[in-house]
Amino acid sequence: MTRFSILMVALLLGCGGGAEEEEEGVTCGDSLVCGDGEFCLSYLAAGAGSGEEEYSCEAFPGDCDSFDAMCFDDPDPCVGDWVAEVCPADTFSSGCVSGFGSEEAFCQSGYTSQ
Numbered sequence: 238m239t240r241f242s243i244l245m246v247a248l249l250l251g252c253g254g255g256a257e258e259e260e261e262g263v264t265c266g267d268s269l270v271c272g273d274g275e276f277c278l279s280y281l282a283a284g285a286g287s288g289e290e291e292y293s294c295e296a297f298p299g300d301c302d303s304f305d306a307m308c309f310d311d312p313d314p315c316v317g318d319w320v321a322e323v324c325p326a327d328t329f330s331s332g333c334v335s336g337f338g339s340e341e342a343f344c345q346s347g348y349t350s351q
Contacts, residue, residue: 263304263340266292276304278323279343298322304340308333320344 262270265277271294278295299322301307301315308316320331324344333342 263294265294265341266290269294274302276307277339277341279341280324280346281343282346295323304333304335304342308335308342 262272263275263277265271266279269277269292271277275294275296278293280291280293281289297303297307298319299315301319306315307319310316319342320328323342324331325346327347328344329347330345331343333340335341
């Protein structure tokens, strides 16, 4: 039995059996994973350089305790409020996208270079 036990431990460790589940949380962009109490925010400044999106993990604002509560609940104490709290003052477009295993809120700024 000792050899069998050692063989099983070696097999489990070699196959990753000792590891817990892979990363949990919400993926955000290419390199971020947002934790509990956070959502993924995408920000695009129109006319600012390359126009690439920037991603960040932000805490749920105010009374929003989940992405659904923040974006889709009806009645929804959070819709609109979160935009004022997390988006820049010159935001002209904002919203939430959910589907295919991802959840993302976005702010698009009206910033233009002069």
